[in-house]
Amino acid sequence: MLELLGIGKSFGGVEALQGVDFTLRDGEIHGLVGENGAGKSTLMKILAGVHADYAGTLRVDGAETRFRSARDARAAGIGMVHQELSVVPALSVAENVFLGAQPVGRLGLVDWRRMAREASEHLEGLGIMVDPRAPMGSLSIGLQQLVELARVLFSGARIIVLDEPTSALSPPEVERLFAVLRRLRDSGKSIVFISHFIDDVLRIADTVTVLRNGRKVETAPAASLDKRGIIERMIGRSHGQLEESYTAEIRLASRASPVVLEAAGLCLGRAYRGINLEIRAGEVLGIYGFMGCGQVELTRTLFGKLPAESGRLKLEGKPLRLRNTAQASRAGLAFVPESRRSMLFGQEPVYKNISISILGRLAAVLLRPAQERGIARGHIERLRIRPPLPDRPLGTLSGGNQQKVALAKWLTYPPKVLVLSEPTRGMDVGAKDDVIKIIRGLRDQGIAVLVVSTEPETVLALADRILVMKKGAIVREFANESVSKDRLLAAA
């Protein structure tokens, strides 16, 4: 039904995909797995018509074609359901199913009754029982996803691409989704199922394709694969090599130093629940989990941006209540978010970027720019920020240097706790090493560091102890034992 042959795509000299073949048959659920950056999203964006300039051939029903736009892809019967749903919570279920294609009667008025009836029939046909008049926002996330799936089908899709469909679902919701997917497969639809959750892929997929570094490693029937085998193919080491790598890894040792930050029973809506953790002085605690596992929200809670609904925080044994980020900063917490854009001021000079977070201690009323520049020069020298000019507008620095500035913001007066989200994302190797060294240096000064990342390498390189988060809960702790990428992946 759908064939991709020898697909290649590069972004500015970086090969995102090279010679990838991918075949999707009628009535097949095809799992697509690979690490972050393996090329899954690029492949799917080609399929969705987002990237029109790629090498290779795309055939639909045997006819060669090339999608120039998302509209082309939709016209060819390809539908997408993303991790972030694109439903309209304020509208009814029926309106969401018919979004952009409401049935109209004479005079061009919306035929509400027909819409509700048809939506209801359509949903029941898929085995989804919901009131078509209920507002979308009142439904659970699992049902909203199914309604979006129904809309995609209703708009004529024969090939459906599901991106991380189970990351936000509870086990019964996963079961319900799988029942619907099997029903669709049996009616001849084809489904691409992209997921980090290898157990889920193995349960639902007929065929599995593994990508690694932009190349296809293998396509095989799901029945012939197991989780361990898939993880080995994803990270590209044989069983023997992995055994070796366990011993090569730094043994994780928890140190017996005082607990600085303690969280007990933190819950926040659907984001995370029952989070217990403690971070000790002079320790890097790593949190590993797939995108959307609640780690982003947890970092916001720890910096007073997103208060938890229940649970307690303690700093150095004393209860800590954070109403805003200013309070968190005063209490001795520091945070560098995953996006540099949400931490830095591109139009302002480097020194103002560095001083903004410590201005309260530098200046009661009047600013002292000379002192600010002096502090900035110190950080520029220690962290090897290039170019070494405190007055250079921050936006003109490279990404790695910007990340160093983001760290420098908190280093003048060392915080008690430093929370880092994706500290090495998107950096070149040299800058990455620098940042890793800086963070280790901070730990050795006795700062309690929390590193949150979706990249196993980052967590492994930095952490002394690792918590694995999955769907909003901490599911595994690695401490005092050897750990490696495949074990992390298997736990998440």
Place this chain on the structure above:
Amino acid sequence: MSGADDPVTRQAAGAAEPGRQRRLAQRLGGQLRNLAPFVTLLFLVVFFGVASPSFVSFGNLANILTQISVTGIMAVGLTFVILCAEIDLSVANVANATGIIVAFFTLQDATVNIANLPLPGAVAIGLALASCFLLGLVNALGIVVIGIPSFIMTLAMLEICAGISALLVRGQIAYSVPGLVQMLGTGSIGPVPWIVIIAALFLAAGHFVLGYTRFGRYVYMVGGNREAAEYSGVNVRAIIAAVMVISAVCSGVAGMLGVAYFGSAQQDEFDNYLLDSISAVVVGGTSLFGGQGGIPNTIIGLFVLGVLNNGLDHINIDSFLKILIRGLILFAALIINVYAQRLRAARPLA
């Protein structure tokens, strides 16, 4: 003109490096914001100087200064608000209400038919200042605590203040204000009117606070990138609340002096001042998106508007056409404002 230390920034940004052409474009983009209003002002002065012999004179300069003073005081507070990427649409009506409140507490002539409450001048002024502070606080709480967008919140405040004004004067006109207000609004020290001195003091104080204090830096940073300011531990809501209060107090002072300057306190007498004060800030080049610009920009903007209004009176022109010309000038300033922002935004921030 955006900060106290820009020359150094310019020097560093001008250092020879690869990608010089792009950097040059960015520099021009950065300067477009400051250059365009200045060129406009020079052009207007030359144009009116040639077109009308009576335009270029010391007396007329004094006229222009006096004419822009009330707007100038309001524009100081508004500069803070716009630098934070917020807006205050209630400035003119807060001014009107405060002016009426100070007159309400002053003994009026027997012919004035207002049920007012005469109090000593100092008390009347104190009450008026407290009122505008309170009105600004309501704006601030609506925006940061309840979460109403400033555009809508201050629109409601505009109507609330119009209502307060209407209830206090009930269609009548009051003429008397406390002696101090009377002196500052109409008197002069030597050849210089007090109102010009007050406006200059407000502008100078505003520039000092924005350029040289911690609070001023926070205002720029909150406007430049609100999220980054918050993740740097800045209490963003407190800063926004503070600029709304500052704006209302500036408006209140402008309102009291304005009432003395006009010689009367009545409903709707500040109606032109909302547009004028916003125009002054924006024509001067302060970014509508926050974080760029400042009081020097506002001063240039005030002069552009002042010269334009005054100059149009000196040449023979259809008085109805003037309104259209003012609208077109504002439109042109908005185009430059948005375009300058786009050039600056071209800088990469990955």
